[in-house]
Amino acid sequence: MTSQRQSALDRLTANAPFLARLAELNPGDVTRFLADGTDAALAQIDSPAVDDNIMAALRHWRGQVALLLALGDLSGEHDVAATTRHLSDFADAACDAALAAAFAERVPDEEPRGLSVIALGKLGSHELNYSSDIDPILIFDPETLPRRARDDPDEAAVRIARRMVEILSARTAEGHVLRVDLRLRPHPEVTPIVLPVNAAISYYESQALAWEQAAFIRSRASAGDRALGQHFLGAIQPFIWRRSLDFRQLKEIGAMSDRIRDHFSQGQALGPGYDLKRGRGGIREIEFFAQVHQLIYGGREPALRAPATVDALAALASAGRIDSDVAARLADHYALLRRIEHRLQMVEDQQTHSLPVQTAALDGVARLDGLADGAALLALLEPVVADVGSCYDRLVAERAAPSGALPRDEDELAPQLAAAGFDPPAAALRTIAEWRGGKLRALRSSAAVEALETVLPELVRALGAAPDPDAALTRFDKLVAGLPSAVNFFHLLAANPALARIATRILSLAPTLADALAVRVDLIEGLIDAHAFDAPATRDALFVEWAPGLAGLDYEQLLDRVRDRVGERRFAYGVQLIAGSTDPLDVARGYADLAEAALQLLADATVAEFRAAHGVVPDSELVILALGRLGGCALTHASDLDLIYLFTGDHLADSDGARPLGASTYYNRLAQRVTAALSVPTAAGKLYDVDTRLRPQGAQGPLVVTLDSFERYQREEAWTWEHMALLRARPVYGSDEARTEVERIIGEVLARPRDPNSVGRDAAEMRAKMAAHKPPKGPLDVKGGPGGLVDLEFAMQFVQLTRGQGHDPHLGTALTVLVEAGLAPRTIPQAHDLLTRMLVMLRLTAPDGEPATAAARRLVAEACGQSDWTQLLAAHDAARQEVGNWWASIRPDDMEKEREK
Template sequence: MTKSVFDSRLVDAVARATAHAPFLAMILSREPEIAEQLRAGILPPLESLAIDDPAMPPGRRLRLERRRLALLVAIGDLAGLLDLTAVTGALSDFADRALETAIRTAIHERTPDAAPTGFTAIALGKQGSHELNYSSDIDPILLFDPATLPRRAREEPQEAAVRIAKRVVELLQARDGDGYVLRVDLRLRPSPEATPAALPVEAAIGYYESQALPWERAAFIRARAAAGDIALGQGFLDTIRPFVWRRALDFGAIGEIRGISRRIRDHHAQGQAFGPGFDLKRGRGGIREVEFFAQIHQLIHGGRDPALRAPATRDALGALAAGGWIDPDEARSLSASYTALRTIEHRVQMIDDRQTHALPVGDALDSVARLHGLDRGDELLDLLRPHVTATARIYDAIEPDEGDALSHDRTRLAAQLAAAGFADTTGAVQRVEQWRGGSYAALRSPAALAALEAVLPALIEALGTAPDPHAAILRLDAMLSRLPSAINFLRLLEARPALARLLGAILSHAAPLAEALGQRASLLDGLIDATALDAVGSIDELAGEMADDGDYQAQLDHVRKIVGEKRFALGAQIVAGASDPLEVSAGYARVAEAAIHVLAHATIEEFALKHGRVPGSELVVLALGRMGGGALTHASDLDLIYLFTGDFAAESDGAKPLGAVLYYNRLAQRLTAALSVATAAGPLYEVDTRLRPSGTQGPLSVSLDGFARYQRESAWTWEHMALTRARVVFGSPDAAAATMAVIAAVLGGDRPDRDIIADAIKMRAEMAAHKPPTGPLDAKLSPGGLVDLEFAVHVAQLVHRTGFDANLGRAVEALVAAGHAPPGMRAAHDLLTRLIVTLRLVAPDAQFPEPTTQALIARAIGLPGWPETLAALTRTRQEVMQFWHDIGGRHGD
């Protein structure tokens, strides 16, 4: 490398550098002594770069040495006196030396008398293989041994290591008028988004032995203990060697490394097509493909053949050819390509000391060509074209046919997604690539990625039929992002294609269910058994499932878990078209009633531990509204009234006794919390207690006697209307009978004499003013919707004192039979209820959905299509409006 006699090639190289590389021209002007030697045709030895000045700060010394090295290596390269191996070796050796100096300096500054042990830098990438770029960054992993790391008194090892690491990076990256030493990228360390800059060596070993990603295995082919405590670093590499070099012929490694290559082969990205702007590193047929070709074969065969474990790319190609693993001609072709591409890459980087890999365009391309010694940019392209073409052809040969799988090639993947129904293919491609890249914890293992690939085609096909495929894929993305592990989830979908299709339908059409899955993906497990799409069991059976032998908190969590599973399965039944929404609605109510039973018992027992019980008294829970009628939707809250039997002046018998009124009010508060407050297992129900006597101004719980007196003497018409759907959902048979007897007497006429029809008309008008329909499909609040039907039914019940049944459908039937409602009202009730139950899942905003969801709604309510659905809704609303008008018309007479 040293030339002590005149060499005209150096003079020519300096002239080209001065004319076409501003960065090199700047260094020539700032290093006049070296410039003078070069212009005299003499290349100073690289060893002469070292600055022996103990008084100079280490950072500045390294910056000056790097500047001089950049000049000598560049001119030697341009003159043809330093080949690629010499250039990259000199750059890598300097990087090692700089990293060593930075580590020693950082430790010495903090602990001057301590030996620089317990802290090591593992070089990855091109530094690890002694192939560093002219203007490259370095990608070290910084590790420490807590037992031997020097640290200050009362300082934790982790804190000391992070401070050392930060100082190392600062010393190398700091810029001033003399430039910088090295760019440092620490993102190749395990889980960089969550881990500190320096890691304990044992933690790093655990990571690589248990959860490292496929690309990390390939990265460690070129790993090397480069600086700091070399013995510590080498011990780490020896320990994780089995992670990199597996003895079994691991043909799965092809798939692992192809995943990286495919993400780089982005045919939409600038720099893929050969020509001006071509990315020498990432482009098709570029440097990365040479490296990956070698690494794929190294990973497959290197576990059994140690001779293949060469870090440097050209050395690896030679070893593979010598061992008969690849064709020798292909090895020579790839090696020549690598040399040519890396050489021109260095030319591009010499111009402005930028970490770029792309050929420039226009006049700038001509300038690069002239820096290399050619006349024009097209000559440079002619020089590179055969190498790029050969590399692309050779690399393509190891890409197996993807068959029916989703392509890893961006162009083909985008076409597949477009064919599936995705308009925003760019966003969808990004999501798929993010999953394949192991960005989420659940997708970091090879097993999870393999399971993902197996199920992706079916999922994408299902999501593509969504009204908004982009929103659907975002919901799937949210779910995957929250999963601690996706292997079982994905294998389940792979084993059950019908379940994968159902998941796609849920994500596509049912936002509430999709959001629930995003919070708790295990909900899908409940659909494994085909019986999950059957009607839920009886209240007693459900309560048995919800019962838990643990403490009170465990019981709260267990009920939420079971309720979540049951409500999710019920919603899935509608999406799958497996159940009548009327049956689903009743199922929702049975699930809620079972939860009330279980949580009321548990809350009473928990409350009694401190306050005992009130003798001769018990809690009664009265449900009204949709819960009272036993017909909930997915979004329904629970309208509850708390009552208690016995003497209101009695007192509990516990260690901390309470009067009956206070006792049951506090107990009611506890039960409301048990039913509504979110725990670690999630939320349960919203509880509405505003229908209690005196509303929000009254106590939360009242005695049965007080309730009876209020209803007989003070309740308003709207409260009696609400009472028509009252039903005891918790309490002993005797207490339930006593409560229902009070209600029956009130509904039968033991109540104030009021103008029911006038009151109802006024109330409905006020409701219409304050709660207008949310959209054209609001089958509840629109004129002629379910609210109008409820008003008409309740008025007819109260006026005629007949047809009382908490279930609205049966109440309608009784009124029809008695001649107080038109014959078509039961069908109207059923259609409106089916529509509301379905829309709460698939169109909660009551707006017109997309055609695919329209078909789902029509199927759910038992009609052939969307036009028939709209026609039936219009006809039904007209009939209900007429019924309600007839009620008011009679009042007008």
């Protein structure tokens, strides 16, 4: 290690005049470095006192730090990440010292507060260069900033900020500390150098530009009043990380790189004079590569919001947003490019990024890095620059709009439309002419028309490939007609051509999803996320995913946010079905987990709100029991939620809040609010319909009863059909202890001996009433028709109650138990799976029982494992025959005939 340190010192002395001068001025630091290493030497440096000598002291300190960090870098004791972290920490401390000195000069008896340094760029991400500017935004709080008695707060803040900048930037005989560039603040040509915090928040919430959004990816409160800075950054998080993407902004951000390439054209090609920062394949392109992906996905995935470039690449790879090999290569390339950039800046403390043009100077930089000459340095950089440039070019190509605009002349356009699938093309010609003419409100601006022309070629191809192109075009036209502006929607489709094809498939095959998209067109943005086609998430996974975005919201905001999240996920699950990427049985389970997650979150929030007003009932809690398809963990896209509300403890107790209530009143009102939280439409739309008619005594009984009352009712008063419903009951809300108690009650009620004849007669009577009240909608009513899912469940429930086996709310699990016990035909599980898959698919493709289109029939058949619609109908008939036979075998009249034999 000693030889490496000496080699670093020798190379520094021979090739970096600025650092060589610092070595002469600080021999003690050099001696400690050679003997003990970089970190030990750094530990011996004292930060300067805030006094009248602050300017000279800071400059001397900076010289010591620059020397030792250069030696640590050249010797290999620090890698690039450690070096830039140390430089950033020094800059933070220097800003704090300069700000403290500025306050001390103006208000000597006050502690520095009320003014914050918001670091952007490389300082914001702890990646500062040796000779980089720092690019802060300065904000102040007029209410807390110390000032002289007659000072205007704005004027006092400007004076303190100006003095801080002078202490850091003024060049004296000892040099400077940091160059401070304040031009990243809003409208720098007219605004003061330090901004009131509320005015800054207002600007970024309403007026900020695309490049400013990208700049704040790498931002932090780095010095001064950090609490103030963190408050400011917290307030503008929705501006930085937008869930609703603006692809015009992404285009602008990408165009920044193109402008840089054009403006610095002399430094684009690798060779002497190459610009390591702005050249093709340089540092900026790696940073933009990471930032564009962060802007696309970071609004929905907080884990991707890492400020540092290498950390961001790793996070993007971990989340599956970019290829892991690309991330690893770019991280290595970034470290090499930054290392050589540091070598350039070590030579004379210049803020340069370009390789020297002169051969001797280029050789000197190479030797400083330990290479033989400039040719070796260029050879080292050549594959790196080529790879970075290639990765960035692919990113630009992916984000670029399709080329090949459609002609405006109808004689030229008609054959193209016919070739795309609109044959005859008359209707499509008319609709496109209306779009171009601004007939629709969403297409009356020049920006909207420009966006339309950008996406139109891909849109025509996608719509023309639909099973019924004219019908798909009509639905798309209706969708656009409902938008206040189509600009961002068209830019979204242009930037992601696959979305145009998905949107067309939705419009052609799934009326339920098409209706949802017409209400919330931003739902389609969630499909950009590759994880939108992952297996449906579990309830616990949803909690983890949603938690960061729900923290700190008030009750009304939470209601809206949960509706947004559920709507997005439910839409994505529906698209998975339309895309044929996921088994309908898995999606049914996903729908149930989604509903349960929403119920848990909203019930928790409602309980907390209610307790704030009325306190708690001692030794008591709300318990929610799910029945029906939610109880069985198999919902469809539009299923309602069958719930029973219960509470533990003494019904005569009172709550202990400022406005106490008796327990029964307390829980009835609380349950009403939970139902409202789940079902009442808000600005974000509707969530779920809630059906509570399965509670004790049905709609005539109280909404909530105690566990004791529930147990007594189930033992003494409940009808057979209520116990049949109880076979799919599952507690979904409440403590573990309360859930266990509910499960005990249900288990004991279901396990009691029963007369098969009595149960059979009751079941048959109930089924007949259901058929009379709600007759089948048609031959494809797979739920209510003869041999459908209702008959299957009635047959199951008869066997479960009379034989005391298979008491599991999940139908598939219960059927397996019954088959293995010889209590159900071996063909019934397959029949159940087929009918359930059909139910899930038909709820999307033919939600009102209308005949499915030919294309939808193919889709449903494939989702059910059949080659075509004819095969599906044959399998469907066979399954219903099996179910019908099983149900018929246990009806009372058939059992009586069997006994007579």
